[in-house]
Amino acid sequence: xxxxxxxxxxxxxxxxxxxxxxxxxxxxxxxxxxxxxxxxxxxxxxxxxxxxxxxxxxxxxxxxxxxxxxxxxxxxxxxxxxxxxx
Amino acid sequence: xxxxxxxxxxxxxxxxxxxxxxxxxxxxxxxxxxxxxxxxxxxxxxxxxxxxxxxxxxxxxxxxxxxxxxxxxxxxxxxxxxxxxxxxxxxxxxxxxxxxxxxxxxxxxxxxxxxxxxxxxxxxxxxxxxxxxxxxxxxxxxxxxxxxxxxxxxxxxxxxxxxxxxxxxxxxxxxxxxxxxxxxxxxxxxxxxxxxxxxxxxxxxxxxxxxxxxxxxxxxxxxxxxxxxxxxxxxxxxxxxxxxxxxxxxxxxxxxxxxxxxxxxxxxxxxxxxxxxxxxxxxxxxxxxxxxxxxxxxxxxxxxxxxxxxxxxxxxxxxxxxxxxxxxxxxxxxxxxxxxxxxxxxxxxxxxxxxxxxxxxxxxxxxxxxxxxxxxxxxxxxxxxxxxxxxxxxxxxxxxxxxxxxxxxxxxxxx
Numbered sequence: 288x289x290x291x292x293x294x295x296x297x298x299x300x301x302x303x304x305x306x307x308x309x310x311x312x313x314x315x316x317x318x319x320x321x322x323x324x325x326x327x328x329x330x331x332x333x334x335x336x337x338x339x340x341x342x343x344x345x346x347x348x349x350x351x352x353x354x355x356x357x358x359x360x361x362x363x364x365x366x367x368x369x370x371x372x373x
Numbered sequence: 374x375x376x377x378x379x380x381x382x383x384x385x386x387x388x389x390x391x392x393x394x395x396x397x398x399x400x401x402x403x404x405x406x407x408x409x410x411x412x413x414x415x416x417x418x419x420x421x422x423x424x425x426x427x428x429x430x431x432x433x434x435x436x437x438x439x440x441x442x443x444x445x446x447x448x449x450x451x452x453x454x455x456x457x458x459x460x461x462x463x464x465x466x467x468x469x470x471x472x473x474x475x476x477x478x479x480x481x482x483x484x485x486x487x488x489x490x491x492x493x494x495x496x497x498x499x500x501x502x503x504x505x506x507x508x509x510x511x512x513x514x515x516x517x518x519x520x521x522x523x524x525x526x527x528x529x530x531x532x533x534x535x536x537x538x539x540x541x542x543x544x545x546x547x548x549x550x551x552x553x554x555x556x557x558x559x560x561x562x563x564x565x566x567x568x569x570x571x572x573x574x575x576x577x578x579x580x581x582x583x584x585x586x587x588x589x590x591x592x593x594x595x596x597x598x599x600x601x602x603x604x605x606x607x608x609x610x611x612x613x614x615x616x617x618x619x620x621x622x623x624x625x626x627x628x629x630x631x632x633x634x635x636x637x638x639x640x641x642x643x644x645x646x647x648x649x650x651x652x653x654x655x656x657x658x659x660x661x662x663x664x665x666x667x668x669x670x671x672x673x674x675x676x677x678x679x680x681x682x683x684x685x686x687x688x689x690x691x692x693x694x695x696x697x698x699x700x701x702x703x704x705x706x707x708x709x710x711x712x713x714x715x716x717x718x719x720x721x722x723x724x725x726x727x728x729x730x731x732x733x734x735x736x737x738x739x740x741x742x743x744x745x746x747x748x749x750x751x752x753x754x755x756x757x758x759x760x761x762x763x764x765x766x767x768x769x770x771x772x773x774x775x776x777x778x779x780x781x782x783x784x785x786x787x788x
Contacts, residue, residue: 305674333625334615334624337613342676360629361679
């Protein structure tokens with residue numbers, strides 16, 4: 288059981304949250320202008336980091352806030368970094 | 374290859390079983406191969422076997438960083454079935470069942486295929502609807518999947534005794550008679566022995582650390598035993614697909630997630646069929662040959678490479694199991710593990726060429742064990758001929774750019 292640090296509610300059980308995937312995913316600024324390959328890469332492909340990675344979490348059964356944390360996908364260590372978005 | 378037979382058993386008994394030949398060689402890697410397979414699990418070894426058997430390619434090596442079948446081939450729940458939703462999935466999984474049924478004889482190695490059937494309980498109109506849709510699709514492809522009433526459920530599962538106050542009462546079930554359990558280690562070992570006998574080199578304890586390219590094309594792989602030249606590399610790693618694909622400079626539409634399973638202490642035979650409870654996330658249980666009750670559920674809801682699972686899944690699955698089988702409340706758990714899924718975005722396998730010429734990927738998704746022979750069969754075809762096998766033609770990476778996804782609701786790990 289992970290304790291996810293919600294910036295509003297504090298650390299809560301993981302089953303109050305939904306993981307929203309990698310936080311370094313950048314939507315192309317003009318989707319109409321990019322080719323299919325770039326758009327497919329944005330929509331479906333992931334880096335799927337092994338190790339420390341930034342990701343979105345949604346406190347769906349709590350305050351409803353979206354925020355980012357840094358989590359190690361091997362050890363499950365979690366840290367909040369100064370660059371995190373809330 | 375020395376064949377296993379009753380006479381071989383008798384002959385070796387006379388010499389105290391000291392003279393059995395090794396099942397496969399442990400050769401020094403050559404400097405050059407026609408094709409290299411990364412990953413010595415069921416998929417990789419099966420691919421090497423079919424490359425040699427169906428396509429006459431025996432100058433092939435399989436590189437495995439650990440030991441054969443020590444990855445997710447040994448971390449699943451041994452269930453094979455073909456009750457799927459999509460017209461791309463059903464014939465592919467049927468092919469797997471067909472191959473599994475003939476493999477023990479073909480490989481001269483007992484895979485202990487136990488065709489015991491799978492019963493999925495219906496507890497909501499949504500599950501009823503999807504089961505009917507699956508049954509219709511499967512019927513088109515000649516696969517038996519039928520609705521059964523509670524009478525037949527009671528006859529097949531004498532211990533069926535759901536709690537009277539269960540939240541979603543069971544109104545019926547859907548039954549696939551051909552679903553089976555298969556001894557998973559034997560799949561890896563049988564394919565390894567068959568491939569080795571046809572000249573394939575199986576290199577264990579040898580990790581591929583890099584993939585070398587020249588002007589885009591594959592020229593070979595770096596390993597911890599030196600550089601091996603090859604024009605074709607087939608990736609058959611489960612749980613590390615993104616890591617290996619990154620060596621070739623590509624990104625895949627997958628997320629790595631653990632799929633947990635756990636077993637009870639052994640008890641006397643009590644449950645013949647494989648049972649699926651779809652009230653929550655698809656809890657499944659069956660009794661192994663050793664008598665253990667094997668329990669599993671959907672995959673963990675976030676990416677992880679940790680090879681262990683999270684507790685809410687165990688809690689959910691236990692709740693679902695005890696609602697239907699209250700007598701299992703006194704079972705004690707013996708072992709718990711997690712296999713790693715490289716879960717494609719749409720839940721279906723990927724057997725595909727890539728943007729790097731000569732680099733092919735086999736990503737199993739959630740059904741890695743059940744698809745082993747079909748994936749190996751079609752992946753070998755793809756590597757040998759550089760064109761997809763008709764059964765896997767719709768399972769390529771191009772489905773993500775064309776938008777023709779194979780969204781599969783029949784996978785256990787789908788949440």
